[in-house]
Amino acid sequence: MNIIAEPNLYRHIQDSKGLQITPLEFRGFLGVCNRNEELFLYDFFPGYGTVSRIEAGWPPAPHYTFPTPIFPADxxxxxxxxxxxxxxxxxxxxxxxxxxxxxxxxxxxxxxxxxxxxxxxxxxxxxxxxxxxxxxxxxxxxxxxxxxxxxxxxxxxxxxxxxxxxDIGDIRMKNAAKHTDEDNNKRHSQRVLRRDLRRAAVALRK
Missing domain, CATH: 1.10.10 (Arc Repressor Mutant, subunit A)
Structure with missing residues (x-):
């Protein structure tokens, strides 16, 4: 199965001009497909969904001719x-x-x-x-x-x-770890700030 981002698939449909459908209708369609496990699987990925094509039930793909690169004459x-x-x-x-x-x-x-x-x-x-x-x-x-x-x-x-x-598996993991570290550092800084504020408040009361 090939995976494609939901907005990209929607854009391809719009570019083909063969189907008039709103983004909300399209997402609803993908939800029905996913529930029935027909045509597509739809994963509600953070930010936007990812779509996978279910091989069964689709007609054979038409023959594809790869375009020939044009070499400059000069x-x-x-x-x-x-x-x-x-x-x-x-x-x-x-x-x-x-x-x-x-x-x-x-x-x-x-x-x-x-x-x-x-x-x-x-x-x-x-x-x-x-x-x-x-x-x-x-x-x-x-x-x-x-x-x-x-x-x-x-x-x-x-x-x-x-x-x-x-492959983006290791890149994804490193990127996630980076954001996790940043979030942890931010939370640590906030804890230190709250601690210092409490100490300052105690010192003022003395």
């Missing part, structure tokens, strides 16, 4: 294109960068290619490099996915959207 631009493919591959394999993506997207695994470009370009320039060219970025992503094949940490979603598929 030799200089072609060289930049191949360089961008390597740059993007480096980002996708970098665990530190994956953690940064998780910090922003949390459990959401889908992202538009336009926003992905802005994110990659930002960190690319932050490292002291020249900015990337947006008009060849999507084809560079396609080329990367083809090159990596089953090892790719990113997949194509609906038009203009990609989905990360790298």
């Amino acid at each position: 030799p200089k631009l072609k060289s930049e294109f191949l360089g961008m493919v390597l740059t993007f591959a480096g980002f996708m394999k970098n665990r530190g960068w994956q953690r940064k993506i998780y910090t922003y997207l949390r459990e959401t695994r889908d992202i538009t290619i336009d926003f992905l470009f802005l994110y990659v370009d930002h960190y690319h320039k932050k490292a002291g490099n020249i900015g990337l060219k947006p008009y060849i970025f999507e084809d560079a992503v396609l080329q990367h996915i083809q090159d990596e094949d089953v090892h790719s940490k990113i997949l194509l979603g609906p038009k203009g959207v990609v989905r990360f598929k790298y």
Whole structure:
């Protein structure tokens, strides 16, 4: 079963323009599916729900033709294109960068290619490099996915959207532990403050 964030699935439905449904109606539909264990399982994840497709009961998926990346004809631009493919591959394999993506997207695994470009370009320039060219970025992503094949940490979603598929289990745990530590430190500071205030009050009464 594939898992997708509830708002992303809703957005895909809206983008397809095949169904007019409000967010509240959609959530109600998912609730019924989950209760009856038909079509989808719906988990009320903190912040928003996550949706899993139940394999049984769905027709076979239609044949999918992977889009062919367009190589620039200009030799200089072609060289930049191949360089961008390597740059993007480096980002996708970098665990530190994956953690940064998780910090922003949390459990959401889908992202538009336009926003992905802005994110990659930002960190690319932050490292002291020249900015990337947006008009060849999507084809560079396609080329990367083809090159990596089953090892790719990113997949194509609906038009203009990609989905990360790298494991986030340890990132999730570390992120949760970080927030737990911050909460504990905050509570400790509050306890210390209350203790100091009590001591100050006692001292004033003496």
